[in-house]
Amino acid sequence: MSVAVLPALALGELIRSMADDEFVIGFSDSEWTGIAPLLEEDVAMSSLAQDELGHAAALYGLLGELTGTDPDALAYDREPGAYRHCRLLDHGRGDWAMAIARRFLYDSADAIRLEALAGGSWAPLAELVGKLIREERYHRMHAGAWLDRLARDDGEARARLIVALKELGPDASTVFTPLPDERALTEIGILAAPMAELEDRWRASIGPILAGLDLPMPPDAMDPAGGRLDHGEPFRWLWGEFTSVRRAEPGVTW
Amino acid sequence: MSEAAVQTGIARARAGTRPAAPGVDTASILAALADVADPEIPVVSVIDLGMVGEIRVGADGIGVDLLPTYIGCPALDVIRTRVEARLRAFDRPVEVRFDFRVPWTSDRITPAGREALRASGFAPPGPALPEAPILIQLGRPVDCPNCGSDRTSLENAFGPTRCRAIYHCTACQQPFESFKTI
Numbered sequence: 001m002s003v004a005v006l007p008a009l010a011l012g013e014l015i016r017s018m019a020d021d022e023f024v025i026g027f028s029d030s031e032w033t034g035i036a037p038l039l040e041e042d043v044a045m046s047s048l049a050q051d052e053l054g055h056a057a058a059l060y061g062l063l064g065e066l067t068g069t070d071p072d073a074l075a076y077d078r079e080p081g082a083y084r085h086c087r088l089l090d091h092g093r094g095d096w097a098m099a100i101a102r103r104f105l106y107d108s109a110d111a112i113r114l115e116a117l118a119g120g121s122w123a124p125l126a127e128l129v130g131k132l133i134r135e136e137r138y139h140r141m142h143a144g145a146w147l148d149r150l151a152r153d154d155g156e157a158r159a160r161l162i163v164a165l166k167e168l169g170p171d172a173s174t175v176f177t178p179l180p181d182e183r184a185l186t187e188i189g190i191l192a193a194p195m196a197e198l199e200d201r202w203r204a205s206i207g208p209i210l211a212g213l214d215l216p217m218p219p220d221a222m223d224p225a226g227g228r229l230d231h232g233e234p235f236r237w238l239w240g241e242f243t244s245v246r247r248a249e250p251g252v253t254w
Numbered sequence: 255m256s257e258a259a260v261q262t263g264i265a266r267a268r269a270g271t272r273p274a275a276p277g278v279d280t281a282s283i284l285a286a287l288a289d290v291a292d293p294e295i296p297v298v299s300v301i302d303l304g305m306v307g308e309i310r311v312g313a314d315g316i317g318v319d320l321l322p323t324y325i326g327c328p329a330l331d332v333i334r335t336r337v338e339a340r341l342r343a344f345d346r347p348v349e350v351r352f353d354f355r356v357p358w359t360s361d362r363i364t365p366a367g368r369e370a371l372r373a374s375g376f377a378p379p380g381p382a383l384p385e386a387p388i389l390i391q392l393g394r395p396v397d398c399p400n401c402g403s404d405r406t407s408l409e410n411a412f413g414p415t416r417c418r419a420i421y422h423c424t425a426c427q428q429p430f431e432s433f434k435t436i
Binding site for chain 1: 322324325326327328354355357358359388394409410411412413414416420434435436
């Protein structure tokens with residue numbers, strides 16, 4: 001398929017939303033390096049963070065090829081309001097229960113999104129997604145094991161997990177915020193189904209897990225259209241952290 | 255040699271418009287790449303790891319596709335630079351790129367690579383089962399690379415680099431690492 005016939009605008013929005021999601025959750029995870037509740041989790045969260053930043057770099061690279069933009073500029077030179085990650089990732093670090101609830105909700109949703117892109121008609125994205133799926137399996141295993149462990153506790157851990165799921169729940173489905181002109185993507189076979197349908201699949205996939213642990217299901221989003229806009233103070237803080245080197249020394253490289 | 259000239263050379267090589275000069279062929283390139291060590295586990299080469307994909311040889315250039323082990327592995331740029339440097343010995347334009355078309359899996363590690371890993375204290379990965387849960391895969395018995403016992407247990411699916419997991423041997427009481435199954 002030649003690039004000339006691609007719905008470049010919609011495709012760019014799709015890749016940007018995925019790249020920003022991975023970038024922001026990667027930086028959020030990296031905040032646990034050194035302060036996780038167990039040494040093993042220091043290592044695990046650092047490894048997950050490195051994975052996600054690697055995935056973001058690959059996606060920004062693809063977006064850069066599509067739009068002729070420098071991937072580093074895409075990652076670091078935008079103002080906070082120009083990022084298009086989902087609002088699920090905008091709640092600040094919180095406690096360990098928040099970290100696990102966020103990872104469980106995001107990883108389960110991301111898996112459904114990736115499934116819908118695997119085998120898609122634009123090879124560069126479909127090939128990258130094939131590789132992403134293999135790596136993300138480790139993330140789902142990690143989040144699922146911890147969700148189970150916290151939920152089966154009969155004291156503080158379970159109580160905190162429920163608080164976290166209730167705080168994040170209303171924003172969980174923002175992973176599936178409809179993309180501008182996403183019909184162009186489904187018609188050409190890049191995306192297997194509209195975001196609304198992917199949200200239904202996601203709810204069907206997590207329903208039995210949450211019900212089995214007697215945990216609350218995420219409610220419907222309050223503002224379904226605006227789920228990737230208006231990021232708020234916790235993200236402004238994170239943005240200030242991850243752009244600080246770049247802003248202090250423009251053009252710096254490792 | 256400019257980037258454009260390299261591209262032209264590669265394109266010609268692909269089209270087969272000119273025969274390769276004597277002395278450079280797929281076998282000699284594979285032999286050269288056996289010298290390129292992994293920066294993080296230097297006992298294995300890019301050949302041992304199964305990272306080398308398609309090789310293109312023509313009179314005007316050499317093209318090599320590398321299959322990244324992990325998408326964001328920080329060693330990838332180092333590996334590419336080393337592969338390019340090694341191939342320059344053939345004195346013709348070189349194009350090295352990463353290719354996702356064939357996803358790398360730990361099953362691509364060669365028997366020689368597995369033995370080199372074991373000899374240096376890394377347990378080689380078990381066969382990948384794409385449909386099996388990760389904990390089932392990693393929970394299968396892994397022989398301790400120090401004493402050979404199979405009385406080992408998974409300590410952490412995440413290790414010092416993305417491709418490594420941490421185990422413990424109850425026979426010799428030593429921790430060890432394994433290359434992750436992926």
